[in-house]
Amino acid sequence: MTDLDTLLSVTDFEQRWMAKADRAIGQYVAGGAGTDRVVAANTAAFDDVWLQPRGLHDHPVNLDTTVTLFGQRQAFPVMLAPTSPQRLVHPDAELATARAAASRGVVSIVSTDSHYPYPDIVAAAPGRTWFQLFAYRSRRDVEATLEFAESCGAAAIVVTVDASFAARRLSTQRAGYRLPAGVDYGTLRALGILRGDPPSSGRHDKLPVTWDDLRWIRGRTELPLLVKGVLRPVDARRCVDLGADGTIVSNHGGRQLDGVVPTVFALEAVVDSVPAEHPVLLDGGVRCGISAAKAVALGARAVCIGRPYLWGLGLAGQHGVERVLDLLRDEFADAMLQLGISTVGELDRSFVAEPPRRYAAIR
């Protein structure tokens, strides 16, 4: 039994990594905006969603956890959210993450703020990465970034719209976080957007993304375009109207706005506001396969995880990320069996015992 085999839940990975991580870096990963309350609330909100299994299967069980998104088959509906720069937690950073995602048959979404340049990451996992776009400096730079991502082989573009402004991350500030020497922004450097030393805060000035920018971005790529950071149904609808192909319900893991609604409480209304064929994904607080199953039952096509794979990466590089994915896949498969379904498509709201109490106070 290797050391990681004693870790039986994603939370075990969290505790093990936090115990060994540098305090400031540990806090940078763990922290959120203001009181950090939303980080905890994202996870706790899943406790307010209760499953209602049928136990009995319609047919002999032939379990199939796969889902297809934008023509791409995924082994199970959990993907890796963009996080930056992963060299903070492990020298192999995004290369290890992308390889782990590819080996487990899921997609890794790569941040514009990655440590390694995007071409190296794509080479590590051809066809298995989506590119997450931050808008830097000017439309000309955004256009060059999109062309770069496409030419490297991105399978989709994810525009993050909830992190245009620097957040008040008090716990991270209190821990004295500074970007350590040796951590870089390889993609921004390859694009010529970053020259010289990276800012010690790790923070670069981004352009706020306007609706007009989003329409303009839509016109500049043929790739599937997803908008990450949507919480209001009316905004999701507007994204669809201007040609977005997917929506990610996200509050940036509680890192931007203290007091923002936990994502699983925002999910259903967003799903109801867009056409049935428009994929809605969710991230924030997913710490087990059961939570993934709850999100899918409430209408998400897939979920993304952020911190959980960073814990695996920090503990054991590619192998650590693979172990976290294995755990989530096993838990998700177990949930399907216990619920009495064979395919992910069967998982719908009838498996949720009662509507989640939206905006309920979090314990």
Ligand SMILES: Cc1cc2nc3c(=O)[nH]c(=O)nc-3n(C[C@H](O)[C@H](O)[C@H](O)COP(=O)(O)O)c2cc1C
């Ligand atoms: C350390 C860290 C860095 C992140 N960097 C980015 C980023 O560069 N781009 C982005 O769109 N989201 C970023 N996020 C947000 C994640 O993509 C995702 O929304 C969030 O982590 C999901 O919540 P979870 O950590 O509870 O799973 C980051 C999150 C963390 C924890």
